[in-house]
Amino acid sequence: MxxxxxxxxxxxxxxxxxxxxxxxxxxxxxxxxxxxxxxxxxxGRMTEQIIPVQSWQLVGLEPAEEQATAESALTLTTTNGDPQMILEDVSGQVVRTLSYTVMFDGDAREMCLYYTTKVGEDYSQDRRVFPQNLGNGQYLYTLPRTSIAALRLDPCSPDENKTVDLTFAPATLTLNAASTLPAWWQYLVPTWYQTFCLILYPALCASAVSLIRSFFAKKEPKKL
CATH class of the missing domain: 1.20.5 (Single alpha-helices involved in coiled-coils or other helix-helix interfaces)
Known part of the structure; x- marks a missing residue:
C-alpha cells in the first residue's frame, strides 16, 4: 500500500x-x-467453407442464361435497386470472414454485408459491415466477434432504372478463407482504429482520475 x-x-x-x-x-x-x-x-466450428453462388438465395438478381450452369464463372444481372444474396442459417458455425472475387459491369455504389445474431431476427443497419477492397476484384468482409445466425450480402446498389452485371469468377463465396484469418501473432497487433483507442481512452481516463483526485484534495480539511 x-x-x-x-x-x-x-x-x-x-x-x-x-x-x-x-x-x-x-x-x-x-x-x-x-x-x-x-x-x-x-x-470443427470454424473451417473454410466454399459456397457456390447458386447456394445463396438470390433476390433481385438473375443469372445469365448462357452461364446458368457455369462452374468457373457466373454472371448475375440486377433486376431491382436492392439486390440481395442470403445465406439463411450459419448458426452452428463461427464466421469470421467472407471473401469473394467479382467484377462489375456498371456502378456498384454501396456494398455491404448484413448479419443477424439470432434466428429469425430482422436485418438492421446496426449490424452490417463494409468490405475491404484487396484489388483485382477481390473483396473481404471481416465480421465482429459475435454469434452469427444468418448473412445477407448486398453486393451492389444500382442507380434508378439501371442494371449492374456481377461476374463471380470463380462462382463461389468463401467463409473463413484460410488466407483471411489472422496468424497467432496478428491477434496481438491492433488495427489503426484500435491503436487510436489505446492512445485516446487511457488519456481520457487519466484526465478524469486526476480531476477527481484534485476535487477530493480540495475537500480535505487543512491540518493545523
Missing part, C-alpha cells in the same frame, strides 16, 4: 498506470480471442 502511494505521488504516475492497465487488458483480450478461435477450429 505504501509503495502504491509512493508511486502515485510521482508526476505522471496516473497516466502511466492507465496506459499499463490498457495494454494489459488488450493483451488478455487478444490471447482470449486467439484461444477462442483455436478451440473453434479444433472443434
Amino acid at each position: 505504501k509503495r502504491l502511494k509512493t508511486f502515485f505521488a510521482r508526476r505522471g504516475a496516473v497516466p502511466a498506470a492507465c496506459y499499463i492497465l490498457a495494454v494489459a487488458v488488450w493483451l488478455v483480450l487478444s490471447l482470449a480471442h486467439a484461444g477462442s478461435d483455436a478451440l473453434a477450429k479444433a472443434q
Whole structure:
C-alpha cells in the first residue's frame, strides 16, 4: 500500500498506470480471442467453407442464361435497386470472414454485408459491415466477434432504372478463407482504429482520475 502511494505521488504516475492497465487488458483480450478461435477450429466450428453462388438465395438478381450452369464463372444481372444474396442459417458455425472475387459491369455504389445474431431476427443497419477492397476484384468482409445466425450480402446498389452485371469468377463465396484469418501473432497487433483507442481512452481516463483526485484534495480539511 505504501509503495502504491509512493508511486502515485510521482508526476505522471496516473497516466502511466492507465496506459499499463490498457495494454494489459488488450493483451488478455487478444490471447482470449486467439484461444477462442483455436478451440473453434479444433472443434470443427470454424473451417473454410466454399459456397457456390447458386447456394445463396438470390433476390433481385438473375443469372445469365448462357452461364446458368457455369462452374468457373457466373454472371448475375440486377433486376431491382436492392439486390440481395442470403445465406439463411450459419448458426452452428463461427464466421469470421467472407471473401469473394467479382467484377462489375456498371456502378456498384454501396456494398455491404448484413448479419443477424439470432434466428429469425430482422436485418438492421446496426449490424452490417463494409468490405475491404484487396484489388483485382477481390473483396473481404471481416465480421465482429459475435454469434452469427444468418448473412445477407448486398453486393451492389444500382442507380434508378439501371442494371449492374456481377461476374463471380470463380462462382463461389468463401467463409473463413484460410488466407483471411489472422496468424497467432496478428491477434496481438491492433488495427489503426484500435491503436487510436489505446492512445485516446487511457488519456481520457487519466484526465478524469486526476480531476477527481484534485476535487477530493480540495475537500480535505487543512491540518493545523
